[in-house]
Amino acid sequence: MTTLDSRVTTPVGSLAASREPRPSPPTTLIEVAGPSRPTKRVLLPRWLRKLYGPVALLLLWWSTSATGLLDPDLFPPPGAVVGATTDLIADGELFLHVWASIQRVLYGLLFGVLGGTVLAVLSGLTRIGEDLLDSTMQILKAVPNYALTPLLIMWMGIGEEPKILLIALGVGIAIYINTYSAIRGVDNALVEAATTLGASRAALIWHVILPGSLPGFLVGLRLALSGAWLSLIFAETINTTEGIGYLMTRAQNLLQSEVSVLILVIYAVIGMISYAFVRFLERRLLAWRPGFQGT
Amino acid sequence: MASRLPGDVIPSASNAPVPEGQAPPEAAVVVTGVRRRFGDHTVLDGLDLTIGAGEFVAMLGHSGSGKSTLLRALAGLDPEVTGSVLVPPQRAVVFQHPRLLPWKRVLANVIFNLREPDARQRGYAALEEVGLASHARAWPATLSGGEAQRVALARALVRRPHLLLLDEPFGALDALTRIKMYALLKRLCHRYRPAVLLVTHDVDEAILLADRVVVLQGGRISLDLPVTLPTPRSRSEAGFTALRARLLSALGVEERVGDADPRDASQGDAALQAADPTDGVDSSGARSWSAVADSPEVSR
Ligand SMILES: Nc1ncnc2c1ncn2[C@@H]1O[C@H](COP(=O)(O)OP(=O)(O)O)[C@@H](O)[C@H]1O
Ligand SMILES: [Mg+2]
Numbered sequence: 333m334t335t336l337d338s339r340v341t342t343p344v345g346s347l348a349a350s351r352e353p354r355p356s357p358p359t360t361l362i363e364v365a366g367p368s369r370p371t372k373r374v375l376l377p378r379w380l381r382k383l384y385g386p387v388a389l390l391l392l393w394w395s396t397s398a399t400g401l402l403d404p405d406l407f408p409p410p411g412a413v414v415g416a417t418t419d420l421i422a423d424g425e426l427f428l429h430v431w432a433s434i435q436r437v438l439y440g441l442l443f444g445v446l447g448g449t450v451l452a453v454l455s456g457l458t459r460i461g462e463d464l465l466d467s468t469m470q471i472l473k474a475v476p477n478y479a480l481t482p483l484l485i486m487w488m489g490i491g492e493e494p495k496i497l498l499i500a501l502g503v504g505i506a507i508y509i510n511t512y513s514a515i516r517g518v519d520n521a522l523v524e525a526a527t528t529l530g531a532s533r534a535a536l537i538w539h540v541i542l543p544g545s546l547p548g549f550l551v552g553l554r555l556a557l558s559g560a561w562l563s564l565i566f567a568e569t570i571n572t573t574e575g576i577g578y579l580m581t582r583a584q585n586l587l588q589s590e591v592s593v594l595i596l597v598i599y600a601v602i603g604m605i606s607y608a609f610v611r612f613l614e615r616r617l618l619a620w621r622p623g624f625q626g627t
Numbered sequence: 628m629a630s631r632l633p634g635d636v637i638p639s640a641s642n643a644p645v646p647e648g649q650a651p652p653e654a655a656v657v658v659t660g661v662r663r664r665f666g667d668h669t670v671l672d673g674l675d676l677t678i679g680a681g682e683f684v685a686m687l688g689h690s691g692s693g694k695s696t697l698l699r700a701l702a703g704l705d706p707e708v709t710g711s712v713l714v715p716p717q718r719a720v721v722f723q724h725p726r727l728l729p730w731k732r733v734l735a736n737v738i739f740n741l742r743e744p745d746a747r748q749r750g751y752a753a754l755e756e757v758g759l760a761s762h763a764r765a766w767p768a769t770l771s772g773g774e775a776q777r778v779a780l781a782r783a784l785v786r787r788p789h790l791l792l793l794d795e796p797f798g799a800l801d802a803l804t805r806i807k808m809y810a811l812l813k814r815l816c817h818r819y820r821p822a823v824l825l826v827t828h829d830v831d832e833a834i835l836l837a838d839r840v841v842v843l844q845g846g847r848i849s850l851d852l853p854v855t856l857p858t859p860r861s862r863s864e865a866g867f868t869a870l871r872a873r874l875l876s877a878l879g880v881e882e883r884v885g886d887a888d889p890r891d892a893s894q895g896d897a898a899l900q901a902a903d904p905t906d907g908v909d910s911s912g913a914r915s916w917s918a919v920a921d922s923p924e925v926s927r
Binding site: 621 | 722769786
């Protein structure tokens with residue numbers, strides 16, 4: 333019914349022929365795709381290739397210890413650390429301390445994520461919520477939360493409560509800051525479009541604003557998780573006889589360098605697991621994002 | 628011509644009076660004395676417009692003339708317009724950008740907020756009509772611009788609107804896709820017979836598609852022309868060219884501008900279109916407006 337846009341068919345060659353200098357041909361052509369550029373063959377799965385770095389580090393540690401390059405009094409060889417580990421596992425101590433710490437972190441995460449999300453939604457969606465909460469949270473963010481430790485102890489004693497609250501505070505602030513700004517950043521064009529489709533306010537929140545702020549929430553969760561293990565170290569300086577932090581303090585006092593290294597390894601493993609957990613959530617929840625493969 | 632009577636015309640602007648039975652029974656849109664100002668900039672200045680049920684009206688106007696402002700008023704998105712705006716309750720909007728929810732798959736976007744039990748079947752049927760049934764489970768981000776816009780069209784039509792509002796829906800599409808979209812839109816409108824208000828800056832598009840073309844200028848409708856050309860239409864017909872010249876002059880645009888070589892001018896229509904100022908000039912303006920509209924800060 334219509335003709336092609338004539339710009340497609342307008343002859344332009346005659347213009348260039350007489351007046352313009354002929355373009356000089358490039359001297360060489362390079363192949364950017366084609367048969368002689370075979371696609372790289374992947375030998376190992378990605379998760380395995382990601383272990384290259386850590387394994388190389390282990391090998392370096394082992395070889396420098398074996399050759400005496402690393403002073404065993406300053407940095408124990410792998411064998412000594414393995415020995416200390418098996419001892420701690422055998423008498424059940426390791427499990428006890430790690431489990432005590434994991435529980436604190438899980439409770440801190442639970443309360444922090446819930447609290448941070450609720451506050452972010454309140455202040456992201458309502459004017460009064462924003463007026464009441466936002467500057468308060470921004471101020472709290474500026475305070476290093478372990479500076480609150482003395483106050484928390486005075487208020488709550490030296491039981492589990494101040495420890496969990498300390499972790500929850502850090503988690504809650506990370507979640508709040510990121511979720512709040514993600515809610516505020518949801519594309520208003522989408523809100524409008526949904527409005528023209530007759531969406532109620534509840535439907536707008538549930539189908540547009542909350543999913544739209546999910547990427548920000550997950551960024552917050554990632555920060556919160558690493559922050560939680562950091563807070564844990566401070567939390568476990570509050571009088572306790574259980575937890576990785578206690579184990580660390582004891583090792584320091586008894587000059588057990590193997591246990592100190594073991595604790596480094598534990599934190600590293602825990603950090604990797606936390607990271608993998610958030611990546612897993614992102615892969616499940618953000619599959620819709622353009623170009624998101626979820627590595 | 629109208630296959631149904633949208634007798635249930637309702638006021639869209641919150642401050643508009645509710646004149647019972649004042650709208651002519653065949654009308655889908657009755658706009659009287661609509662005003663809208665931004666600061667001291669009056670964009671709509673006592674505008675009147677009536678659109679009949681099932682009628683396809685194209686609205687032309689320069690970038691910034693208030694086309695989107697009027698369309699948003701009709702969509703019920705602008706609570707600050709004054710005057711009377713009567714529209715049917717069943718409306719649907721297609722914007723220049725598809726505005727699909729990225730976290731919902733294509734079919735879920737089409738049937739978003741539909742509460743009928745057969746919504747899925749209807750959504751699927753709507754996708755079939757726009758040729759995208761095979762993409763029902765795709766994420767919007769994986770669609771091309773034209774495909775996404777077809778989904779937006781399906782999302783609008785699945786609601787069987789009595790009034791379909793289109794704000795430069797083809798503005799972001801390439802020329803070839805646009806031609807295919809024209810045919811699709813015409814076919815679907817012929818089947819469902821909604822009243823249509825197509826806002827565009829493309830004179831050819833307006834003449835190709837509409838039963839009536841209006842020009843928005845100075846905050847009012849400055850020209851209101853029926854398009855009596857037979858369908859299917861083509862840009863090469865004499866009546867088409869005459870109508871285009873008339874509309875362009877109403878818009879105050881000289882079509883034979885630029886550095887067209889005398890040799891090119893002899894090629895007639897082709898040269899005219901190559902130098903057609905409406906495409907390049909206005910579309911950039913429209914883009915800059917849509918940046919204003921799409922920015923989350925503006926209306927919060
Ligand atoms: N939210 C807004 N705030 C301030 N000015 C606006 C707003 N929306 C539109 N305008 C102004 O109203 C005029 C008409 O805009 P618009 O209706 O988008 O024009 P069109 O769609 O015809 O290109 C423009 O001058 C624009 O700057
Ligand atoms: Mg516009």
